[in-house]
Amino acid sequence: MNEITVDGEPLPFVEGQTVAAALVAAGRVAWRTTRTGRRPRGVFCGIGVCFDCLVTIDGVGGQRACLVPSRPGATVTTATTVTTGEGGDE
Amino acid sequence: MSEPADLVVVGAGPAGAAAAVTALAGGLRVALVDSGTAVGGQYWRHPPEHARAAIPTEDLHHGLREYRALCAALEEGRAAGRLDLRTAHHVWSAVREDGGFAVHAVDRREAPRETAVVLRAPGLLVATGAHDRQLPFPGWDLPGVLTVGGLQALLKGGGVAAGSRVALGGTGPFLLPVAAGLAARGVEVVAVCEAADPRAWLRHPGALLRNPGKWAEGAGYAAALVRHRVRVRPRTAIVAAEGDDRVTSVRIASLAPDGSPRPGTERRVEVDAVGVGWGFAPQLDLFLPLGCELADSADGNAVVAVDAGQRTTVPGLYAAGEACGVGGAALAAAEGRLAGESVLADSGAAPAPGRRRTARTARTAAVRAAVDRQRAFARAMGLAHPIPPAWSSWLTDDTVVCRCEEVTAGAVRAACADGGAHDHRQVKQLTRAGMGWCQGRMCGPAVHCLVARERAYVPAERLVATPVTLGALADLDEQPPEPADHSEDRQ
Numbered sequence: 001m002n003e004i005t006v007d008g009e010p011l012p013f014v015e016g017q018t019v020a021a022a023l024v025a026a027g028r029v030a031w032r033t034t035r036t037g038r039r040p041r042g043v044f045c046g047i048g049v050c051f052d053c054l055v056t057i058d059g060v061g062g063q064r065a066c067l068v069p070s071r072p073g074a075t076v077t078t079a080t081t082v083t084t085g086e087g088g089d090e
Numbered sequence: 091m092s093e094p095a096d097l098v099v100v101g102a103g104p105a106g107a108a109a110a111v112t113a114l115a116g117g118l119r120v121a122l123v124d125s126g127t128a129v130g131g132q133y134w135r136h137p138p139e140h141a142r143a144a145i146p147t148e149d150l151h152h153g154l155r156e157y158r159a160l161c162a163a164l165e166e167g168r169a170a171g172r173l174d175l176r177t178a179h180h181v182w183s184a185v186r187e188d189g190g191f192a193v194h195a196v197d198r199r200e201a202p203r204e205t206a207v208v209l210r211a212p213g214l215l216v217a218t219g220a221h222d223r224q225l226p227f228p229g230w231d232l233p234g235v236l237t238v239g240g241l242q243a244l245l246k247g248g249g250v251a252a253g254s255r256v257a258l259g260g261t262g263p264f265l266l267p268v269a270a271g272l273a274a275r276g277v278e279v280v281a282v283c284e285a286a287d288p289r290a291w292l293r294h295p296g297a298l299l300r301n302p303g304k305w306a307e308g309a310g311y312a313a314a315l316v317r318h319r320v321r322v323r324p325r326t327a328i329v330a331a332e333g334d335d336r337v338t339s340v341r342i343a344s345l346a347p348d349g350s351p352r353p354g355t356e357r358r359v360e361v362d363a364v365g366v367g368w369g370f371a372p373q374l375d376l377f378l379p380l381g382c383e384l385a386d387s388a389d390g391n392a393v394v395a396v397d398a399g400q401r402t403t404v405p406g407l408y409a410a411g412e413a414c415g416v417g418g419a420a421l422a423a424a425e426g427r428l429a430g431e432s433v434l435a436d437s438g439a440a441p442a443p444g445r446r447r448t449a450r451t452a453r454t455a456a457v458r459a460a461v462d463r464q465r466a467f468a469r470a471m472g473l474a475h476p477i478p479p480a481w482s483s484w485l486t487d488d489t490v491v492c493r494c495e496e497v498t499a500g501a502v503r504a505a506c507a508d509g510g511a512h513d514h515r516q517v518k519q520l521t522r523a524g525m526g527w528c529q530g531r532m533c534g535p536a537v538h539c540l541v542a543r544e545r546a547y548v549p550a551e552r553l554v555a556t557p558v559t560l561g562a563l564a565d566l567d568e569q570p571p572e573p574a575d576h577s578e579d580r581q
Contacts, residue, residue, distance in 0.1 A: 017137075017248040030336060049532070050532050
């Protein structure tokens, strides 16, 4: 069974699924909180346009979960708040 | 591919793939770039090649014969060393340079790691498609509310249904294949709310009569929906989504001819997911900084102006597909072929062995006729499925309009009434609507409709079309100007 780790918990995925697809397949529709209203958000456009589904993958922030393929062993952290700016950079 | 390309094609959907195949058939060297992990764009979205056995999606597609033919032709071009196929490459800028173009991308095959790549060629063909156009409504920012395209992408790309009881709403023929696809995967599609009146199509009999293939496609979806007992409800809309941490119900209302909800018709339907879409907004990011002239289209969008051969007003720059006007995959592929033929004609490429120049002329004329015919259909579609004039009547003052910056309808209205804002750019300056992560891609058309509905929507110019890390930009200076092939640009 292929697995990624989401906030420390193993999450199975089918080879070929994006991180967002794996999360949705597991019944999760929200994994982030908005900056101002503290509202839950997950996947909306599903094609990389809306940036609602942002997560940190292998330590690199600001990743669109709907675009990045799940890879065995990848570590995904869902942030309570995603700040502006590219998380992966200094 | 070791020699530089004659043409860079951005976008490997129906338009870009058809254009690349046409240019390859004429003997050109082509670099084809797409952000997806496989050729096909949104229409023919597939799981990556190696995963197709695990995620079967064939039954969700239409026109797969053409898709396979395009893929086979691309593979042939690659084997012959004339196609440089770059999937999982995100283009963030295209600029004119030394009489040609430089296309800046990041290679994200090893995402989240990214590597800067520059592709250069005398000719550039941009076929970046479109995304769902959204109209906000109370609760549309609740988790579980997705774009119809998002539901479709999860299904076609990952084999995942985002809910088990789903309501779809908005306008346009695209609602039908999404409803049929979800139903085919066992999802209970409890409502398909089509805001338009189907009789609006009867005002365009010519466009209908000239495109019998479109009827057949529509009839196919209708039959599939009947089989799954899914009802399309014309002249209705999802006017609110409700729930605490995720959507649990929607409110559906019948619409008056102007699109305002008819009092007393609202009813609540329990759901666990929702899909919404009001036609499409063309993806013009790469065109605007290059200074292309735009034209109005029938659906309220500004689109790239092209001549009869898909040439933009910028010499050497061609456009095909939804960026020239939303019209569906068949039109996009035909425009791609036409654009490819123009590239060949303009580059002075001799006809390939065994092909005569007169044959090319005849072929071009036939493709052009197909494009004209289908554009008439696209125009009728735009007029038959408009944004309802009174859609904003279902907004409350606290409805979020800009999802990123959480700017409400009340704030946008105040910017117009008190701040004197006349277009979406001024609203952005006053309220931050359109200033967040998505840079107005989601809320731009809606803000525009609230402020300046009578004009076509022109998106804001974005110099960087997709986020790119400073690290990748820093690499740029140290890179050799032309990465020779895939194995070398990963050093």
